[in-house]
Amino acid sequence: MDAATGREELGGGGGPVNLDAVMQQVAEHKGCGTQGGSGKASCGSGAGQGDLPTDIWEKVKNHPCYSEEAHHHYARMHVAVAPACNIQCNYCNRKYDCANESRPGVVSEKLTPEQAAKKVLAVASTIPQMTVLGIAGPGDPLANPEKTFKTFELIAKSAPDIKLCLSTNGLALPDHVDTIAGFNVDHVTITINMVDPEIGAKIYPWVYWKHKRYTGVEAAKLLTDRQLQGLEMLTERGILCKVNSVMIPGVNDQHLVEVNKAVKSRGAFLHNIMPLISAPEHGTVFGLTGQRGPSAQELKALQDSCEGEMNMMRHCRQCRADAVGLLGEDRSAEFTTDKIMEMEVNYDLESRKAYQEMVEKERQDKVAAKQEELETLAGIASDIKLLVAVATKGSGLINEHFGHAKEFQVYELSTSGAKFVGHRRVDLYCQGGYGDEDSLETVIRAINDCHAVFVAKIGGCPKNDLLTAGIDPVDQFAHEFIEKSAITWFKTYLEKVNTGEIEHYERGDAEIRQGALIAAQ
Amino acid sequence: MTLKIVASQCTSCSACEAECPNVAIYEKNGTFVINPKKCTECIGHFDKPQCAEVCPVDNTCIIDESYPRYQAAV
Ligand code: SF4
Ligand code: SF4
Ligand code: SF4
Numbered sequence: 001m002d003a004a005t006g007r008e009e010l011g012g013g014g015g016p017v018n019l020d021a022v023m024q025q026v027a028e029h030k031g032c033g034t035q036g037g038s039g040k041a042s043c044g045s046g047a048g049q050g051d052l053p054t055d056i057w058e059k060v061k062n063h064p065c066y067s068e069e070a071h072h073h074y075a076r077m078h079v080a081v082a083p084a085c086n087i088q089c090n091y092c093n094r095k096y097d098c099a100n101e102s103r104p105g106v107v108s109e110k111l112t113p114e115q116a117a118k119k120v121l122a123v124a125s126t127i128p129q130m131t132v133l134g135i136a137g138p139g140d141p142l143a144n145p146e147k148t149f150k151t152f153e154l155i156a157k158s159a160p161d162i163k164l165c166l167s168t169n170g171l172a173l174p175d176h177v178d179t180i181a182g183f184n185v186d187h188v189t190i191t192i193n194m195v196d197p198e199i200g201a202k203i204y205p206w207v208y209w210k211h212k213r214y215t216g217v218e219a220a221k222l223l224t225d226r227q228l229q230g231l232e233m234l235t236e237r238g239i240l241c242k243v244n245s246v247m248i249p250g251v252n253d254q255h256l257v258e259v260n261k262a263v264k265s266r267g268a269f270l271h272n273i274m275p276l277i278s279a280p281e282h283g284t285v286f287g288l289t290g291q292r293g294p295s296a297q298e299l300k301a302l303q304d305s306c307e308g309e310m311n312m313m314r315h316c317r318q319c320r321a322d323a324v325g326l327l328g329e330d331r332s333a334e335f336t337t338d339k340i341m342e343m344e345v346n347y348d349l350e351s352r353k354a355y356q357e358m359v360e361k362e363r364q365d366k367v368a369a370k371q372e373e374l375e376t377l378a379g380i381a382s383d384i385k386l387l388v389a390v391a392t393k394g395s396g397l398i399n400e401h402f403g404h405a406k407e408f409q410v411y412e413l414s415t416s417g418a419k420f421v422g423h424r425r426v427d428l429y430c431q432g433g434y435g436d437e438d439s440l441e442t443v444i445r446a447i448n449d450c451h452a453v454f455v456a457k458i459g460g461c462p463k464n465d466l467l468t469a470g471i472d473p474v475d476q477f478a479h480e481f482i483e484k485s486a487i488t489w490f491k492t493y494l495e496k497v498n499t500g501e502i503e504h505y506e507r508g509d510a511e512i513r514q515g516a517l518i519a520a521q
Numbered sequence: 522m523t524l525k526i527v528a529s530q531c532t533s534c535s536a537c538e539a540e541c542p543n544v545a546i547y548e549k550n551g552t553f554v555i556n557p558k559k560c561t562e563c564i565g566h567f568d569k570p571q572c573a574e575v576c577p578v579d580n581t582c583i584i585d586e587s588y589p590r591y592q593a594a595v
Contacts, residue, residue, distance in 0.1 A: 083533065083536075084535050084539060086536070086575070088577055143536065144535075208575045211574070212567075212569070213569070
């Protein structure tokens, strides 16, 4: 999403399609049915309706973009039909990544609406968990309204069960709200980085509106007015709105608390605060001026401080605008335009439904297991809160080998349960060019704020190095449910602290890996 | 004169194509080009050439000095 953050929204750009990335838009929803906990802040990735109204719950429960939990079970994809943009962001370099939003998206190929529709059918026929189609650039979908809406029209006709969503910088949004409503678009993501034009002027060099280029505070004022107006118009019509914000330390980091209030009061349903991605080699203005991104703990602190205000999304992978995939599996190579055009597509609604019912069953089992384990925590009193990392390929299981993990899911454990708080990507480090030694160090840096890492399997060497770094490698819960296992482990941890066998201590900060989640080559 | 696009800088984003009032811009070999016979520098339509206004890369839609000033029929 998002997209104004580099084209992301979810909006990145082009090489091979990456299903992993596609899934990433999942968000947490609030009130996820925690038991006996401290209340509102504990929703993590629970699967319960909690205090969401039923009509909203129906919309979000199987949507990978709304909860980390649904994200384990359902997939979404982006199609890159919208290359043009109508604003310029300092975190985007369209010369290289064609993305007007914060993620450094790179699309390998632009698609026509017809190609995009065919691709959606091909992916949905191959991957029955694919339930959501998003358009997020690489430019701005609403700066390309004909292409965007033509794509929606073709998909609504041929694959009526697929949910549609789009991600926009918001400049053109008020002009298209009725069309969006007409297509029954499931949700819209607006990237809003400021509500104060003085701050906006530091993020947006210009906007193009009504045949004129505006700059400076004037441009930012225009943008924020149009964004907030568009948000209000959408929520008035009952369309779910998610807001993406890019956290830029020293520019808008403090201000995002105010943005959070402004969008909440206008009915936004979810807020996704993403870290700035600004490596110099991306060639963005921020990359070239040395503007840094936030650390993992800075990001978490800001997300935590907004949490009381509204739902915070924590599982964003800032994926590319052509991402396709389920968590932990890379299907990109299967869906290049050449291959899609040759594919015989057999879109079978019934078998998709049957498969999804199976997924739903697996998911309910997982929730039940977690609830059972949670009840055993009920009597225990402790103020200890700590983070653990998990290597997973999806389905809510600890089912990935330490050395194969492209990312780690991070859970915060306390006596109110296990709460998903983010993910740490390590993919590039594990690819060619780095020795094992190097990649291990980078993995440790990425999860350095965690007390333990849960894996399906781990070799002897990395095990020792992790222990030396103070991170407990845990492989005894291989192929079991994440949350249930984490809670079991946490109980044992607390017992050991109580008996004096171990001493609890705070861990340090961790690094956020720069760059979008891309397919492993 | 007309405008031309510096092909080595064009990102192929297509933003200019949609904004040209004279439909003078089209895609060719992966980048966008301006048909000098159709370009009017936007005179009569807008204050500024629209392709240059919307282009994300500075100095990519520039005046082509090899053509006399505004040759298109008004
Ligand atoms: S994970 Fe982030 S970047 Fe990717 S689609 Fe979701 S919101 Fe956009
Ligand atoms: S200057 Fe105006 S008329 Fe000429 S190509 Fe650009 S947009 Fe078209
Ligand atoms: S707007 Fe600029 S970068 Fe985009 S296609 Fe036109 S000339 Fe190329």
